[in-house]
Amino acid sequence: MSKQVLISADDFGLSVEVNEAIEQAHRQGVLSTANLMIAGTAAEDAIQRAKRLPNLKVGLHLVVIEGPAILPHSEIPLIVDKNKLFPSDQLRMGIDYFFKKSIQYQLRREIRAQIQAFTNTGLVLDHIDVHKHMHLHPSVGKMLIEISKEFGVRNIRVPYEPVTTLMKIDNSTYKDNIGNLLVQYWTNVLKYQLRRADMRYLDWCFGLSWCGHMNFDKISKLLRNLPKGHSEIFFHPSISHAGLYHELMPDYEPTKELEALCHPDFPKILKENNITPITWDNVN
Numbered sequence: 001m002s003k004q005v006l007i008s009a010d011d012f013g014l015s016v017e018v019n020e021a022i023e024q025a026h027r028q029g030v031l032s033t034a035n036l037m038i039a040g041t042a043a044e045d046a047i048q049r050a051k052r053l054p055n056l057k058v059g060l061h062l063v064v065i066e067g068p069a070i071l072p073h074s075e076i077p078l079i080v081d082k083n084k085l086f087p088s089d090q091l092r093m094g095i096d097y098f099f100k101k102s103i104q105y106q107l108r109r110e111i112r113a114q115i116q117a118f119t120n121t122g123l124v125l126d127h128i129d130v131h132k133h134m135h136l137h138p139s140v141g142k143m144l145i146e147i148s149k150e151f152g153v154r155n156i157r158v159p160y161e162p163v164t165t166l167m168k169i170d171n172s173t174y175k176d177n178i179g180n181l182l183v184q185y186w187t188n189v190l191k192y193q194l195r196r197a198d199m200r201y202l203d204w205c206f207g208l209s210w211c212g213h214m215n216f217d218k219i220s221k222l223l224r225n226l227p228k229g230h231s232e233i234f235f236h237p238s239i240s241h242a243g244l245y246h247e248l249m250p251d252y253e254p255t256k257e258l259e260a261l262c263h264p265d266f267p268k269i270l271k272e273n274n275i276t277p278i279t280w281d282n283v284n
C-alpha cells in the first residue's frame with residue numbers, strides 16, 4: 001500500500017484572516033481542502049473565495065459545540081444561548097446529547113440545517129468533519145451519519161491519530177492516560193458506525209496532538225514517518241493571531257501553520273518520501 005495524504009484546513013469562515021490564509025495556502029502552498037464553518041462570522045466571504053478557487057475542495061465543518069449555530073435561538077433554545085452559540089462544556093453537553101430526547105431533537109434539526117445551508121451555497125459538499133470532533137460522541141455520530149446519507153454525503157473525517165507514528169517522532173507526545181484511551185475507544189465506535197452505513201473514512205488523521213502548533217519542523221518529521229495508507233493532516237492557519245482567533249484559541253500558532261503550508265520544501269519532502277497528495281475523490 002502506498003502513502004497518500006490529504007492536506008486540509010479547518011475553520012474556513014471563522015474570520016476573514018482565516019479565509020485569507022486558506023486562500024494563500026491553496027494558491028501558493030499544498031492545501032487542497034478546506035472545512036467550512038457555515039454559520040461563522042465570515043462564512044459568506046469564505047463561500048465567495050471558494051467559488052473563485054475551482055480546485056479547492058470544500059467540506060462542512062459541522063459545529064455542535066463551542067461555536068455558532070445556523071438556526072435561531074427560538075428554534076433550538078435548549079442547545080444554544082441567545083447569541084446562537086453552543087456552550088463549551090463538553091462533559092455536560094455529552095451527557096445531555098446522550099440522555100435528553102428534547103435536546104437530541106433540537107440537535108438533529110441543527111445538524112440538518114447546517115448541511116442544508118451548505119448545499120444552498122451551490123458549492124459541492126465534498127465531506128463532513130465536526131468541530132472539536134464531537135461526532136466521537138455516539139449519539140452525535142449516529143445523527144450525523146443518518147442525515148449525511150439523506151444528502152448523499154459519504155465522506156466523514158475520523159480523527160484516528162496512530163500512537164506508534166507519534167512516538168517515533170517524540171516519545172513525549174503521547175501519554176497513556178484515561179483521556180487518550182477513551183478517544184481511541186470512541187474512535188473505533190465511530191469507524192464501526194461508518195462501516196455499517198457504507199460510508200468512507202481515511203486510515204489516519206494527524207493534527208490532534210499538535211493542534212494549533214503544526215509548524216514546519218513537526219510536519220517535516222511527520223511526513224518522513226507517515227504510515228502507509230490514506231492520511232489526512234489538518235491545520236488551523238490564519239494570517240493573524242489577533243481578534244476572534246486570539247479570543248477563541250489564545251495558545252494557537254496559526255501564522256506558523258500558514259508558513260508550514262506554504263513552505264517551499266513541503267512538496268520536495270512529499271516527493272522524497274514517495275507520498276502522493278490526494279483529495280476525497282481519490283478514496284475508494
